[in-house]
Amino acid sequence: MTPCPAAFAIPGDIATLTGGYLYERRLLDGLRLIGHDMLHLELPASFPDPSAQDMAVALAALASVPADRPVILDGLVFGAIDPAGLVQIRAPLVAMVHHPLATETALTPGQRDHLFATERANLRLVRHVLVPSPHTRAILIDRYDVAPDRITIARPGVERPRLAPSPVSPPLILSVGILHPRKGHDILVEALGGLADLDWRAVIVGRAWDRAHAAALERQIAASPVAPRIRLAGQVTDDALERLYAQATVFALATRFEGHGLVFDEALVRGLPIVSCRTGAVPDTVPPQAGLLVPPADAPASGGALARVLTDATLRRRLAQGASRAGKDLPGWDHTAAVASRVLAEVRAAAT
Incomplete structure (x- = not known):
């Protein structure tokens, strides 16, 4: 189909270092490369908890889009x-749902009910829904009653590594994810505390998305019996992250939930054994031959899995080979853009 004019509505700075923002930045760039005339609407950064003024600003921006230009609406806004207000928008809407906001951790029952009701209502106002994984698709079908033919999986792409593996000694355990309770860094730190008799060091990379949680992590690490071996690196440059991936022996993320998890793909293409949790889309993203998955929020289980990978060279080699094989089959971002492009063209054609 011929590329059509479209828009992408995203809250705040598109360069924000999270998996969701990286996905949307790559998708926006990819659609432009295909030939789409893409309008980037930068909506207030306060979403998903906007003030009344920011809500009005966002609705006004969406209302300004002409009726022949489909709009992809980021999930934090959607x-x-x-x-x-959304029902008044003339442009055909496509929701980009990484995972429903009502599935986030640390919500009060009132917040969860409000978000679920809002998402459910808004899902009836969009022409189509883009999701990153079969797991998110299943949630929307089973819990939100979205018709399966209105959902398309636009799997995230992956970039190939720029550096060859160069594992350091002692072995580096690398974890990458924003400092937010959902990512389970607190569980990982607790798990590492039980591995004092093994030789390793750990680096946790991630932007302080939740500052209170980031401060709590700093205190937890300071009180850990293995504190000198754990570094909370915060946000790092792309080059620094590339070096850490090259130096790592194992990738670990004790996540409580993932809608997909781009960092798992990054670990797979680098042939890193993965230790994570059997939750959300993780089992769909991390093949059994590439990693060990344990129950979420179970520090002893996470620690046990890490200990196995660190001490069993045969297992470590088998998982690394499995990760490499799986990584070779992962698509690039051009595939993600092509999938979204077809959806935009079909939505525009149906609306005109």
């Missing part, structure tokens, strides 16, 4: 924007 899950929280007022349905009464």
